[in-house]
Amino acid sequence: MFRLPFLFIFTGLVSFALFQLFSLFDFATWLTVLGDQPRYPTGWSRIHLLVLGWATMIAMGAVYQLVPVVLQNHGLFSKKLGYVHYCFFAIGTAGLLIGFQTMQVMMIATFATLAFIGILLFAFNIATTLIRANKWDPITISVACSVVYLVLGGTAGMLMGLNFYFQQWGDFHERLLGAHICLAAIGWFGMLITGLSYKMLPMFYLSHGYPVRLQKVVIVLWNAGVLVGASSFLFNGPGWLKWTGLLLIVLAMITYSYHLSQMVKHRHKPNPGVGILWSYSIAHCMTIIGIILVILIPFIPELIVQSRMIVILGWLYLWGWIGLTILSYLSKIVPFLWWTHKYGPKIGKGKMPTMSDLIDDRHVRITLSVIASSLFILLVGLGWNQPMITSVGGSILALSSLFYISMIGYVFAK
Amino acid sequence: MEMITECLKEVYDPELGVNIVDLGLVYDIQFVDGNVTIVMTLTTPGCPMHDTIVGGVRRALDTLPEVLSVDVKVVWEPAWSPHLMSDEAKEDLGYMQ
Numbered sequence: 231m232f233r234l235p236f237l238f239i240f241t242g243l244v245s246f247a248l249f250q251l252f253s254l255f256d257f258a259t260w261l262t263v264l265g266d267q268p269r270y271p272t273g274w275s276r277i278h279l280l281v282l283g284w285a286t287m288i289a290m291g292a293v294y295q296l297v298p299v300v301l302q303n304h305g306l307f308s309k310k311l312g313y314v315h316y317c318f319f320a321i322g323t324a325g326l327l328i329g330f331q332t333m334q335v336m337m338i339a340t341f342a343t344l345a346f347i348g349i350l351l352f353a354f355n356i357a358t359t360l361i362r363a364n365k366w367d368p369i370t371i372s373v374a375c376s377v378v379y380l381v382l383g384g385t386a387g388m389l390m391g392l393n394f395y396f397q398q399w400g401d402f403h404e405r406l407l408g409a410h411i412c413l414a415a416i417g418w419f420g421m422l423i424t425g426l427s428y429k430m431l432p433m434f435y436l437s438h439g440y441p442v443r444l445q446k447v448v449i450v451l452w453n454a455g456v457l458v459g460a461s462s463f464l465f466n467g468p469g470w471l472k473w474t475g476l477l478l479i480v481l482a483m484i485t486y487s488y489h490l491s492q493m494v495k496h497r498h499k500p501n502p503g504v505g506i507l508w509s510y511s512i513a514h515c516m517t518i519i520g521i522i523l524v525i526l527i528p529f530i531p532e533l534i535v536q537s538r539m540i541v542i543l544g545w546l547y548l549w550g551w552i553g554l555t556i557l558s559y560l561s562k563i564v565p566f567l568w569w570t571h572k573y574g575p576k577i578g579k580g581k582m583p584t585m586s587d588l589i590d591d592r593h594v595r596i597t598l599s600v601i602a603s604s605l606f607i608l609l610v611g612l613g614w615n616q617p618m619i620t621s622v623g624g625s626i627l628a629l630s631s632l633f634y635i636s637m638i639g640y641v642f643a644k
Numbered sequence: 645m646e647m648i649t650e651c652l653k654e655v656y657d658p659e660l661g662v663n664i665v666d667l668g669l670v671y672d673i674q675f676v677d678g679n680v681t682i683v684m685t686l687t688t689p690g691c692p693m694h695d696t697i698v699g700g701v702r703r704a705l706d707t708l709p710e711v712l713s714v715d716v717k718v719v720w721e722p723a724w725s726p727h728l729m730s731d732e733a734k735e736d737l738g739y740m741q
Binding site for chain 2: 580
């Protein structure tokens with residue numbers, strides 16, 4: 231099981247590199263414009279390049295790689311279907327990005343439909359695999375929920391696409407957008423990251439004998455938060471209902487972070503690798519930011535009304551947590567994928583490199599630090615409305631991200 | 645038997661960099677008329693290295709001329725625990741109680 235996850239992860243790496251190159255070439259315009267008003271053709275195109283082309287591609291590859299592992303070698307329902315899914319999703323996403331950039335509604339509609347068919351095929355493949363294996367634990371339940379949210383988020387996106395063409399729904403379009411973001415960004419990515427972390431952290435920390443009850447609490451709170459949040463947007467609920475959704479997600483993050491600490495407390499290996507250490511620290515940082523937000527919003531409701539603040543929060547969540555966590559995990563997932571493919575068949579025939587020999591942890595640490603610092607500079611620039619600071623932060627972010635992704639890509643040459 | 649154990653020490657967990665014997669993954673070795681049966685476990689159920697390590701055990705033992713067949717049985721009871729590691733492995737990993 232190498233080619234299918236590899237195909238998705240490789241495409242994700244290419245999309246990520248493209249996103250960074252675009253950022254470098256025209257940061258002075260789109261990055262700063264994005265700070266004021268993200269909803270314009272290039273903004274739509276770039277955000278979907280990051281979210282669909284990179285994060286979702288990588289996430290789908292990770293699911294194809296890790297689900298059979300979690301199910302104890304119970305194979306995927308259909309690898310062939312996985313390749314068909316890839317074709318629909320990759321072609322659909324590429325066309326959708328061009329459609330957004332050139333603002334051709336028919337092109338958006340056609341390629342969004344192809345990408346959505348890809349999502350449905352993925353959901354069918356994973357759902358059938360999970361149902362056939364019938365092994366339900368917090369990891370498989372989290373993956374199942376995340377896939378459901380991906381389908382629901384995609385459905386909301388498709389409906390928005392239809393409304394681009396028919397222009398019938400007026401205000402409902404805005405409500406769909408809120409639900410689309412809530413379901414896709416918080417539901418799909420959030421449930422997947424938390425669920426897969428229950429496998430990744432203990433594996434690399436060699437943790438044993440830790441309690442798992444809180445994993446169920448996270449699932450309940452996260453689902454409640456996503457459903458309350460999405461419903462509040464969809465049915466035009468009052469502000470306090472949206473805040474309640476956020477509160478539930480923050481409570482889920484607190485529980486999740488605490489549970490990660492339980493795993494670390496029961497570790498038998500002090501150094502799990504820089505990628506795992508970073509993912510652990512990022513989760514804690516995001517939890518603290520979430521707590522601050524939940525406390526501040528009732529007193530300063532403008533925080534989530536101003537488009538500039540929404541952009542900052544979007545960057546924080548998408549880049550600060552999802553993006554950095556994916557980058558951190560890639561430093562473990564890609565060496566594992568490549569090692570298994572290249573050296574797996576030779577194991578038992580003498581000494582060979584270990585996975586940690588395939589990537590230099592010191593470089594991972596330094597580059598992740600630069601990425602996180604430049605993201606901070608970018609956010610400061612956006613917050614203070616200082617285009618120069620935003621541009622400097624954005625450029626360093628793009629350059630360091632390109633370096634990081636090259637480092638990950640270089641694993642395939644070892 | 646000594647020869648089989650030494651051979652199994654060529655099979656490394658690629659993440660931990662420690663061989664499966666020192667990791668305490670090998671529970672039992674039987675050698676009868678050239679037929680080897682290995683009863684072993686992995687550090688966690690649903691270990692991503694399951695097929696790779698089991699394949700490695702077969703390949704390592706296939707190199708011994710005395711071995712006619714290899715049967716590897718992966719069991720989860722008793723569950724592996726870090727205290728099963730050799731002192732050398734514990735030291736290599738910076739084992740924490």
